[in-house]
Amino acid sequence: MEITSYELEVVAVVEETDDARSITFRVPDGAAEEFAFRPGQFLTVAVPSDQTGLAARCYSLCSSPTDTPADGDTVTIAVKRTAEGFASNWICDHLEVGGSLRVLPPSGIFTPASLDADLLLFAGGSGVTPIMSIARTALARGTGRITVFYANRDERSVIFARQLSELAAEYPDRLQVIHWLESVQGLPTLEQVRALAADHLERDAFVCGPAPFMKLTVAALKELGFPRQRRHQEKFVSLGGNPFGDVGSTQVEDEAAAGGSSAASETAVEPAAEVGEPARLEVELDGETHVFDDWDRSTTMLDHLESRGVKAPYSCREGECSACAVRLVEGEVTLAFNDVLDDEDLADGIRLACQATPASDVVRATYSG
Structure with a gap:
């Protein structure tokens, strides 16, 4: 399923250091809800590439939801040059006020559960x-x-x-x-x-x-x-697939993004479960519990939720970022691919909804905590 992307105009570029820029985008009219974000989330941007059509990279937001700019809703990312990094150098060298980039709505789970916490x-x-x-x-x-x-x-x-x-x-x-x-x-x-x-x-x-x-x-x-x-x-790896869905591969080279990233080690996954009777799925998202008794064994959790009208978070859909991560409360799933969760994450019940198919008759999961 293709993700809806938006063309965002650049309204400010600030040289924060010799090798880092902050880029402010104006949110298009009618897209304010899609670009409402929680502190600590990131944007996925499409950097033009002569070789592959685009290079998809994730860059964290440095702006705050409390910002009230005079010229309408805006979002700001910060980009630091990476040695030999195609995307970060292109952004720092070529992106100017009046230009634009294709951007996916904010995503990510690196955000406090409570703003009142120490x-x-x-x-x-x-x-x-x-x-x-x-x-x-x-x-x-x-x-x-x-x-x-x-x-x-x-x-x-x-x-x-x-x-x-x-x-x-x-x-x-x-x-x-x-x-x-x-x-x-x-x-x-x-x-x-x-x-x-x-x-x-x-x-x-x-x-x-x-x-x-x-x-x-x-x-x-x-x-x-x-x-x-x-x-x-926060863990990011370079996206090897194309989350924008309409241009070829985004693999340019191994450039990590979004504020000092961690290239997580690839973790072995189990073979897919045999197709059988549908599983029961209970998912808690934004304080609401969604219950389904018809989760097909060959359909990922993310695809099933979307097919039932649930707006679950995601970004790359390739198992290469943590935007769709859930925590299992009961049951087990099979991950078709995982290039971001480490052994500790998996032991703690964290799974990628975009890669998860049911491996038990009942699966309960939460997007919080």
Whole structure:
């Protein structure tokens, strides 16, 4: 099934650092509902390619749902150049005000369950992009305390330095920003990250950045006993399929996107279950429970929900991102493909709805938590 894409006009381009740009798009008339987003979500964009027609990449939103621009609804992403990366370099070199890109509506599950929760936010490099959206929104709409630990190569590479400073001045009792510069302090160690996080054991932790940074930070949180439901990390891999549905392959080269991404290891999946009697499916989404007794064994959970009028989240439909992720409450499913969930995710019951077919007679799942 083809996803509806939109042509979004560029209304602002800001040079955040020497190698990072923020791009603001105007939401088309009549599409405000489709582009309503939660802090921490991302956009999938189609970058023109002479070789393949387009290269699909996911970039996190740095804007906040609390923004009220004068020229109508807008959304903003941040893009940092990746060495030898086709898409990020094309955007930074060619995308200007007045230009446009095809974009899919916001998606992703890297978002707080409550804006009133106390948050511990870890960012490495351009991984600050979704962290910025989460912090700004929670400060504006919530009541919790927030600590941001932000690691960079040097002072010149700090994205959103001014905005973070302004937020800290505006919310001195609620926001603490800790900058870590490799040029001054060296790379952060497991012991140093663990010591910082030890003062915030009751908080919800969010981690986004380069793969080594995320691995180190998550390891520190695990050692401190942070439960899985309070540890969140953003994972992106380059999309090998075409979520836009009308042009050939999007595979250009292995360029990770969206704020310091993690190329998750491919996980083996079980063979497809034999076709039998339909399964029972119960899914909780946005506070509403949907129940179906006719889930065909050869149909993915996402396709079945869509066929019944349920607007379930998704992006790539290829098992290469986490936008459609659900958590199993009961039963089991078979994944046709998985290139983003690791063994811990799978052990915790997380599955990809776009790749999941029933492997038990009853499957209960939730899109929350």
